[in-house]
Amino acid sequence: MDPDRLRALLGEVHQGTTSPEQALEVLKSLPFDDLGFAKVDNHRQLRTGLPEVIFGEGKTGAQIVQIAGAIRARHQNVLVTRIDADKAAALTEAFSEADYTAVARCATVVVQPPKAVGRGTIAVVAAGTSDIGVAEEAALTAELMGNQVFRLHDVGVSGIHRLFAHRASIAAASVVIVVAGMEGALPSVVAGLIASPVIAVPTSVGYGASFGGLAALLAMLNSCVAGVTVVNIDNGFGAGVAAGLINRV
Numbered sequence: 001m002d003p004d005r006l007r008a009l010l011g012e013v014h015q016g017t018t019s020p021e022q023a024l025e026v027l028k029s030l031p032f033d034d035l036g037f038a039k040v041d042n043h044r045q046l047r048t049g050l051p052e053v054i055f056g057e058g059k060t061g062a063q064i065v066q067i068a069g070a071i072r073a074r075h076q077n078v079l080v081t082r083i084d085a086d087k088a089a090a091l092t093e094a095f096s097e098a099d100y101t102a103v104a105r106c107a108t109v110v111v112q113p114p115k116a117v118g119r120g121t122i123a124v125v126a127a128g129t130s131d132i133g134v135a136e137e138a139a140l141t142a143e144l145m146g147n148q149v150f151r152l153h154d155v156g157v158s159g160i161h162r163l164f165a166h167r168a169s170i171a172a173a174s175v176v177i178v179v180a181g182m183e184g185a186l187p188s189v190v191a192g193l194i195a196s197p198v199i200a201v202p203t204s205v206g207y208g209a210s211f212g213g214l215a216a217l218l219a220m221l222n223s224c225v226a227g228v229t230v231v232n233i234d235n236g237f238g239a240g241v242a243a244g245l246i247n248r249v
Helices: 003-015 020-027 044-048 061-073 085-094 129-144 157-164 167-171 186-191 208-221 236-247
Strands: 032-034 039-041 078-081 098-101 106-109 121-126 148-152 175-180 198-202 228-230
Touching (some): 003 020, 039 061, 061 106, 085 098, 085 106, 106 129, 121 129, 121 167, 121 236, 129 198, 157 167, 157 186, 186 198, 186 228, 198 236, 208 228
Parallel strands (some): 121 148, 175 198, 198 228
Antiparallel strands (some): 032 039, 098 106
């Protein structure tokens, strides 16, 4: 349940259009729904402003559909990350509002358009085309949190002039998410050019010595530019949430 729905319910009780007993019936499962294999946190949006998000890996399509149904029943938007096409097909078959973005491996069930809460634009900058999947996970997450997102792809350091051509747009953003694999140099370059917070996302893109993104992660953690914040390897979702919290009005 989101704050607006709870406020409306309390108003109905106050006006007498809903009885206290009816309101109690609605509220009794407010903390969580126990599905047996999962306990769906209905209180999370009230606490944090973002409903519970479903991590698709390790769950069956049927489990994802059931969890999504519990979230949707509370008039909350659904985000499923790390979901493959087969599981997404089960979701889109169950809910007409469901939408699958294959490149991001994310699915959404939008019950109501996200309320705009961002005070500015979040820029999501991907170093290479191979980083777009993680970048899109971040962008979709930020958008579902009610933010305006500007996407910029394939502007890595191997052709730095591509980045400079968009410097003004990046500098105008309130928060910048920079996604990069290989040696992970791009976040340091971007952070040295602008005054906005930079959230760096290392990806597992790269050859053997990149150690599945560890090289990029360590490079970002060791950035010589002060104030760069780093999330875990391939964690576009975490970056999107962090950017959304920073950008919240």
